[in-house]
Amino acid sequence: MALDIKICGLKTDGALAAALAGGASHVGFIFFAKSPRYVEPAEAGRLREAARGKAKAVAVTVDASDAFLDEIVAAMQPDMLQLHGSETPDRVAELKARYNLPAMKALSVSEAADLERVKPFIGIADHFLFDAKPPKGSELPGGNGVAFDWHILAGLDAGVDYMLSGGLNAANIGDALRLANPPGIDISSGVESAPGVKDPALIELFFRAVRAARDNRAA
Numbered sequence: 376m377a378l379d380i381k382i383c384g385l386k387t388d389g390a391l392a393a394a395l396a397g398g399a400s401h402v403g404f405i406f407f408a409k410s411p412r413y414v415e416p417a418e419a420g421r422l423r424e425a426a427r428g429k430a431k432a433v434a435v436t437v438d439a440s441d442a443f444l445d446e447i448v449a450a451m452q453p454d455m456l457q458l459h460g461s462e463t464p465d466r467v468a469e470l471k472a473r474y475n476l477p478a479m480k481a482l483s484v485s486e487a488a489d490l491e492r493v494k495p496f497i498g499i500a501d502h503f504l505f506d507a508k509p510p511k512g513s514e515l516p517g518g519n520g521v522a523f524d525w526h527i528l529a530g531l532d533a534g535v536d537y538m539l540s541g542g543l544n545a546a547n548i549g550d551a552l553r554l555a556n557p558p559g560i561d562i563s564s565g566v567e568s569a570p571g572v573k574d575p576a577l578i579e580l581f582f583r584a585v586r587a588a589r590d591n592r593a594a
């Protein structure tokens with residue numbers, strides 16, 4: 376089965392090119408002002424053109440207003456919305472209808488009980504992204520480079536389409552794939568040389584590690 380791979384927090388042509396060359400299925404752009412990965416909607420619109428027809432462009436927002444979402448959608452024409460705040464099922468349904476776009480609901484998890492939070496979104500969110508809970512004091516709901524215990528995903532209903540996220544990197548992706556066998560993976564800090572600075576070489580290394588892990592499993 377194909378593995379979805381999302382490289383998130385892209386801001387430069389070089390990093391985007393590396394993500395596409397590696398075979399990313401999704402490329403993410405962050406619209407959260409406090410993030411070192413924040414990109415202006417117009418710039419994301421320019422960048423995303425390189426991904427058209429190659430990878431899905433994902434607009435990552437956090438409890439965004441309709442006005443800001445209108446601006447983002449008009450400027451970058453995303454293929455998908457990633458809702459990374461405390462959006463309710465009703466809000467997810469409302470945004471899907473307003474923009475006629477699929478939605479990926481991000482949920483932060485640390486223990487098996489957290490997966491119960493998926494239930495109200497079933498039949499509403501098209502995909503899920505399971506991320507670690509932000510460390511104390513972090514101003515960012517995502518992109519913290521922190522992993523959660525992947526074992527808890529064993530309790531998840533097999534029909535849930537999700538991306539495993541949080542603290543992934545070239546060194547641990549093999550274990551993550553082996554333990555959780557997720558339909559998709561998502562990475563941001565693990566391919567950066569500094570917060571918000573994507574490193575094309577690290578992106579390439581990550582894809583190599585993913586391929587090696589998958590080849591090992593097939594052997």
Ligand SMILES: O=C(O)c1ccccc1NCC(=O)[C@H](O)[C@H](O)COP(=O)(O)O
Nearest residue numbers: 383407410517518519520541542563564
């Ligand atoms: O990355 C950010 O700065 C960010 C800010 C606000 C909301 C979401 C954000 N990132 C969303 C993502 O999908 C990240 O890829 C995900 O949290 C994993 O990040 P990391 O642990 O750094 O790989």
